[in-house]
Structure formats: structure tokens, C-alpha cells
Amino acid sequence: MNILLVEDDTTTASFIQKGLNEQGYIVDHVANGEDGLHLGLNNPYDAMIIDRMLPEMDGLSIIRMLRKQNITTPVLILSALGEVDNRVEGLKAGGDDYLVKPYAFSELHARLQALLRRVQPAQEQTVLKLADLEMDLMKRQVKRAGTLINLQPREFTLLEYLLRNTGQVVTRTMLLEKVWDYHFDPQTNVIDVHISRLRGKVDRDFDPPLLHTIRGAGYILHDPTAT
Amino acid sequence: MIRQLLNTTVFRLSLVYALLFSLVAAIAMLSVYWVVERHITHQTDAQLQLQADVLLNRYGFSDSSSLFRDILRRNQRMENTTDKRFYYYELFNRRNTDISKNFQAEYSTNDPRIGQQLFATQPLNETINFSLLKDQNQPARILIRQLPNNYQLLVATDLTEQQSLLDDVSGSMWLAITVIVLLSLLGGGLIGYGVLRRIDSVQRTAGEIINGDLSQRMSVKGRNDEFDRLSIVLNSMLQRIEQLMQAMREVTDNLAHDLRNPLNRLRNRLEANQFRDPASTDFQQLNQDAMQDVDDLIKTFNALLGIAQVESGVQRDDWVDVDITQLINDLAELYDVVAEEKSITFEHQCDPGLVLHGNRQLLAQALTNLLDNAVKYTPEKGRIKLEAKQSAAGLTIIVTDTGIGIPADKREQVFERFVRLDEARSSPGNGLGLSLVKAVTELHGATISLEDNQQGLKVLIYFKLPLVRKNKPLKLA
Numbered sequence A: 001m002n003i004l005l006v007e008d009d010t011t012t013a014s015f016i017q018k019g020l021n022e023q024g025y026i027v028d029h030v031a032n033g034e035d036g037l038h039l040g041l042n043n044p045y046d047a048m049i050i051d052r053m054l055p056e057m058d059g060l061s062i063i064r065m066l067r068k069q070n071i072t073t074p075v076l077i078l079s080a081l082g083e084v085d086n087r088v089e090g091l092k093a094g095g096d097d098y099l100v101k102p103y104a105f106s107e108l109h110a111r112l113q114a115l116l117r118r119v120q121p122a123q124e125q126t127v128l129k130l131a132d133l134e135m136d137l138m139k140r141q142v143k144r145a146g147t148l149i150n151l152q153p154r155e156f157t158l159l160e161y162l163l164r165n166t167g168q169v170v171t172r173t174m175l176l177e178k179v180w181d182y183h184f185d186p187q188t189n190v191i192d193v194h195i196s197r198l199r200g201k202v203d204r205d206f207d208p209p210l211l212h213t214i215r216g217a218g219y220i221l222h223d224p225t226a227t
Numbered sequence B: 001m002i003r004q005l006l007n008t009t010v011f012r013l014s015l016v017y018a019l020l021f022s023l024v025a026a027i028a029m030l031s032v033y034w035v036v037e038r039h040i041t042h043q044t045d046a047q048l049q050l051q052a053d054v055l056l057n058r059y060g061f062s063d064s065s066s067l068f069r070d071i072l073r074r075n076q077r078m079e080n081t082t083d084k085r086f087y088y089y090e091l092f093n094r095r096n097t098d099i100s101k102n103f104q105a106e107y108s109t110n111d112p113r114i115g116q117q118l119f120a121t122q123p124l125n126e127t128i129n130f131s132l133l134k135d136q137n138q139p140a141r142i143l144i145r146q147l148p149n150n151y152q153l154l155v156a157t158d159l160t161e162q163q164s165l166l167d168d169v170s171g172s173m174w175l176a177i178t179v180i181v182l183l184s185l186l187g188g189g190l191i192g193y194g195v196l197r198r199i200d201s202v203q204r205t206a207g208e209i210i211n212g213d214l215s216q217r218m219s220v221k222g223r224n225d226e227f228d229r230l231s232i233v234l235n236s237m238l239q240r241i242e243q244l245m246q247a248m249r250e251v252t253d254n255l256a257h258d259l260r261n262p263l264n265r266l267r268n269r270l271e272a273n274q275f276r277d278p279a280s281t282d283f284q285q286l287n288q289d290a291m292q293d294v295d296d297l298i299k300t301f302n303a304l305l306g307i308a309q310v311e312s313g314v315q316r317d318d319w320v321d322v323d324i325t326q327l328i329n330d331l332a333e334l335y336d337v338v339a340e341e342k343s344i345t346f347e348h349q350c351d352p353g354l355v356l357h358g359n360r361q362l363l364a365q366a367l368t369n370l371l372d373n374a375v376k377y378t379p380e381k382g383r384i385k386l387e388a389k390q391s392a393a394g395l396t397i398i399v400t401d402t403g404i405g406i407p408a409d410k411r412e413q414v415f416e417r418f419v420r421l422d423e424a425r426s427s428p429g430n431g432l433g434l435s436l437v438k439a440v441t442e443l444h445g446a447t448i449s450l451e452d453n454q455q456g457l458k459v460l461i462y463f464k465l466p467l468v469r470k471n472k473p474l475k476l477a
Helices: A010-023 A034-040 A059-069 A082-090 A107-119 A153-164 A172-180 A189-203 B003-006 B009-059 B064-080 B097-106 B114-117 B159-212 B225-271 B281-312 B322-341 B360-377 B432-442
Strands: A002-006 A026-032 A049-052 A075-079 A097-100 A126-131 A133-136 A139-143 A148-151 A169-171 A211-214 A218-220 B089-092 B107-109 B131-132 B139-146 B152-159 B318-325 B345-350 B355-358 B383-390 B394-401 B447-452 B457-464
Touching: A002 A010, A002 A034, A010 A107, A010 A139, A026 A034, A026 B432, A034 A059, A049 A059, A049 A107, A049 B003, A059 A075, A075 A082, A075 A107, A075 B009, A082 A097, A097 A107, A107 A218, A126 A153, A133 A153, A153 A189, A153 A218, A169 A172, A172 A189, A172 A218, A189 A211, A189 B009, A189 B322, A218 B360, B003 B009, B003 B159, B009 B064, B009 B089, B009 B139, B009 B152, B009 B159, B009 B394, B064 B089, B225 B281, B318 B322, B318 B360, B322 B345, B322 B383, B322 B394, B355 B360, B360 B383, B360 B394, B360 B432, B360 B457, B432 B447
Parallel strands: A002 A026, A002 A049, A049 A075, A075 A097, B345 B383
Antiparallel strands: A126 A133, A133 A139, A139 A148, A169 A218, A211 A218, B089 B152, B107 B131, B139 B152, B318 B355, B383 B394, B394 B457, B447 B457
């Protein structure tokens, strides 16, 4: 996977670069907007991570230019401006996700993975599957090992999001954003409570457990017996 | 000072006013003078006509010798009297140049008309400055009547008295105009000086404030004039600024306190870890704790920034009509399970179709802060209720719990940043939750009040009508 990183703070950039290299990505790093746009226009990347405030040309302009050239590579915007309207502005310019500084690397990684997953052939799946867990999006039914599991509508959405990101870490903030559409940090453990409730329905009476907690990062849905 | 005074608007205005007033006064007085002069001339002429008529009626045109004698007698009587209002008569034949020579010898005048017209046939009806030679510059008026046989009758009267009356009138007129001009200049100067003094005082106070003494206030004279009103407005502005500065100072102090402790803790942990074996469980544990410390710091920092941004009131561009019913139901669903974990009964009640113009994210965040608090401070087997209802006056959102509540005397204080009633700070939280709630309610022009719920706390957020309106004026409480 080739990633373009446009970030003017060299410490942050080398930290991200190192982290992503360890995860097996190939990262091209440039420190100013014009170079970023040049690379973005001329190389096929799988995803781009672009800081909002850059020398020469700001991040949003780069994204607008890229989108004008019909380059649809997913873009994750990094910004110190975290307020709601700034976020909306970033997404309107053509960004696919927005991450506010300071952030944990695990959050960045999780969001990047979610973006990369999104570009995979998006054929309209009507059934999502993991091991013996099965979700029918048309009938809005969930079965595990053939047994029907009764889920509340929000639990269904939560599980659907986890299933669509199978094998990838999703953070609490991501869940609050994607499932509840709240763009602020949860102060308490609301997400944990909902996850544990979902886990009770999906995992408790079955084996192996599919929904796992990653300490300090978030949650992951995966089949530990598959690999 | 003089220069400043001359530059004041008030002085200039009063100067213009004075000039205008003087001009009007001068015009009025000139017209009075003109009327008086005309009246006097008219009367003098009537008298001259009367004198001539009397003489001619008595003697007729033919008896010129009797007329001549009477005239001599009258003139002699006139010369012996000290009365200034005298009449002088002369009868002469046009051909009798002696008489005219005689007249010219006795009287002098600079007026060229006397030579041409005195002996002409036309009557002369103008004031001519002529005088007795022995008594220079005595103004007089003459009337000449044409008689048959080429005789002419001349009647003259002295104008000294009338002239002095007119002189008096014009003298007092000039005096009045001078006084008016001087008084208005003086008045303008005094008013300008007064205004300048008030402005100087405002300027001085402003200077002291600029130099850092925020406790200074503009002086209010108690006259309730425009300067007093301006000073009162400026003073309340200064009051507000001082309060804000005070609040800012408190925030900075609290910030230093609340950030210094976790930073110190973090430093200690990292220091302790320096010489530990990275593989040891102690090292791992300390590392986890350090990360937790940093996360807490970031949360506090973000919360502070969020409150500041909400308080600055700039987030109004993306306001929409928020479906409150939907929001309440969503939040109820989110918190129902959280409450259940703690064996707390969670209820919610919401009128259908409630809509409010505002920022959905901020409203949601404010309500989650209230619900977080409710869950945190309500013991097991307690109750939490989330309600939203619309009345004729507005929309009210109510969060009630059966928790530990807030003492009545602390209910204002808890909205301040970093204020936590839990002195030991044992429970999680940063003391910023209610500050954000307060900021969000004020941004939406709503009021928040904390009440006793017999046991526990009742939080009421009251949104005044109209609930759906664009471009609300920014209200800073």
C-alpha cells in the first residue's frame, strides 16, 4: 500500500512514517503543499494523509485540485482546527475523514484502514459474514451458527459497521461518529457499555469470541481461528 | 488649551450661531432705524407744509408786504429764543438776486442742489445739510413754495433734535450688536470649555485604563446629560471587561493548577521508568498510566478549547433546525444501557415534533455532559429522567436524577471552569462539563437553572420562543 503523507511538522511526520512502515505501508513524505499536490497528481497512491495548514498551499486547496482532476484517492485530513464547522469544511472540500490533533497513532491507523477498505470493490453486498456470524442487510437479520440474534436497531448499525471493518481496529471516537453521528469525545464509557451489550448478544453463547477489545485503542471484530 | 478650545465642535457651532444671531439682530435693528427715520422725516415735512399753509392762508398771495413783515417778525422772535426747534422763513422774488445773495451769505451748504433748485420752480423736499454760518453743521430741512408773481416762500426747520434721536437709536443699536456678539463668543467659549473638560476627564480615565488600571471608571456628574449617559455605558462596558479579565485570570490559575498536577505525575512516572527493564510488568503498567495521563490532559485541553470556541459565539454558520425529539430519543437510547449497568432506572419523555434552531452537535454534547453527570452522581437503584416539552412560552429540556445533588449555595459556582464539588477529586472528570453546558445554552439564547429534586438534582434548560429563527442577534450574558 502506497501512502502519501503531506505534513510540515517533521517530528510528527517521521513518527507517522515510522509507524506506518512498521505496519507494512510504503510512505512518501513531503513537507509542503505544492510538492504534495505534484506527487498526488502524478503518482497512484492508495490513500493520502494531508495536514490542513501547510506552507505554499493549504491542505484543502490540494484536495480541491486533486478532486478537480478526478483523482478519487481517499484522503484523511489532519488538523489542529477541531471544531464542527472546520470538520464540515474539510469534508466538503473532498476529504474523506478528518482527524484532529492531538491524536493517538492507533486512531490514525484505524481511520486509514477504514478508508482503504472503502475503496475495495464496492459491490453491493447484501450479506456480511464473519466465521459463523451472518448479517442479512435486506432482511435486517443477524444469525450466529444458524441461531437468530435479536438486535436493537442501533446495535444492528454498530455490528454492521464492525463487520464492514472486519479485522481492523475501530476506535471509540470512530464508533460515536459513524454509528451515532456525534462528533465529540465521549467523556464516559457509553461506547464500552454498548459494545459489551452487543458482545453479550453476539459472543456470550458462542465460540470463538469475535469482538475483541484492544487496550488503549478500541475494538476489533475478527475470527481468531481463521489464521 | 485655547487652540483645543477653538477646535471644539461646540465652540465652532456657537460661533456660527452667534454670527447668525447678530446678523438677524442687525437686520431687525436697521429696519427699526429706517422706520423711525421715515417717520421723523414725514412729520417734519408735515410741519413745514403746515407752517407754509398758515402763512399763505393768512395773507393770501397778493399781500406780499404784510407777509414779508410777518416773516421778519417771526424770524426775529426765533433769533431771540433759545428753543432749538425753530422755524425760519424767507420770502423772495426770483428776480431779486439780493435776497438770494443775502441767503447765501447767511447760510452755507455743500449741497450743489441749493444753488440750482432753491431758485428753481420745483419745490425742494429733501433734507439738505445746511447751517447758519455762525453755527456750523446744524442740520435743517427746507420747504420752498412757489407763489404767483415769481415769489417764493421758503420755510426751514432745524433737525438737530431729530438727528440726535436718530443718533441715539443707531448708537444703542451698535452697542446691542456688539454685546450680542461678545456674549455669544463668551457663551460658546464657556460651553466649549465645559465640553472639553468632560472629554478631557474621559480621556484621562481612558489613559489610566490603557496603562493597566482597570479599576478606573468614568466620572458621572449625576446630571443625567449625554456625557453621564455615555460614561454610564462606558462604565458598564469596563465592568464587563474587568469581569472577563478576572474570569480569565481565574481560568489561568485553575488551568495552571489542573494541568500542573497531571503533568507532574506524568513526569514522575516517566522518570521512575527510566531505569526499569522495558520487559517488566512494572514498566508496562507505568507506560499505560503515563498514556492515560496524557489522554486526560488532551481531554481537558480539548474541553477548554471547546468552551472558549462556544463562548466566542462564532459557530452560528452551520446552525440548522434540530429535531429535538429525535435527539432526545437518540440520547435516551445511548444512556439507557449506561444507566442499566449501574442499576439506575432511566426514563425519558418527549413531546413529538419538537424543533429548535441550533447546533445539533453542541446541543448533544451539552446533554451528554448532563447525562454523564447524572449517571456519575446517582447511586445504584436510583432514577434518571430526561424530558423535553414545549409550552406556550418556549421549549424546556429537563434532566432529573436522584443523586447527591448540589447545595443551593454552590449552584452558581459549579458552572465555572474547573470547579468540582468533590474536593478530593477522586471521581473522574475535569470540572469543565457544566461550563460547556452553560456556554452552549447561552449560545442558544437559553437559560439554565439548577433546582432541588427533593432528592437529587433537577437541571432545566429553557429555550425562549421563537425556537426556529435565523440570524438571532448574538447575546452575550
